[in-house]
């Protein structure tokens with residue numbers, strides 16, 4: 001637990017730097033990001049079948065990390081599950097006031113360094129949860145005016161079948177109780 005947090009924090013700062021600072025001095029992992037995004041778009045999954053059941057999405061533990069000092073990029077998290085229906089798919093997200101929001105994940109490279117990259121749509125099946133949590137999947141939020149602990153921001157998660165699901169993100173420095181512990 002303690003060890004994981006110790007490892008995670010520098011990786012998160014590095015990742016934020018990689019996302020927001022495309023300077024020549026940026027970590028090597030950044031160069032691949034545009035290509036990764038293009039690959040993801042090219043491999044768009046086939047549309048979900050219409051099983052006749054209207055999906056209902058339940059979102060909990062939605063929070064956004066206060067901006068690191070001097071940055072205009074931060075990460076937001078949530079847990080989603082299908083309250084009704086068989087399958088749906090998260091395709092995009094928006095947050096009020098942000099320039100854009102991307103779906104990202106973290107991967108470990110050969111040197112054991114955490115890197116992040118955009119990912120494509122994320123399927124959500126009945127009985128499963130879609131966990132966007134520190135160290136894994138996350139919403140990368142660009143161009144949002146800095147938030148501080150205690151703020152809330154309104155957003156939407158866009159699902160292929162359920163459509164737009166409103167979500168309120170609470171600005172806090174760690175996951176709320178009930179969130180997946182990574």
Ligand SMILES: [Cu+2]
Pocket residue numbers: 015019104105116117138139140
């Ligand atoms: Cu990211």
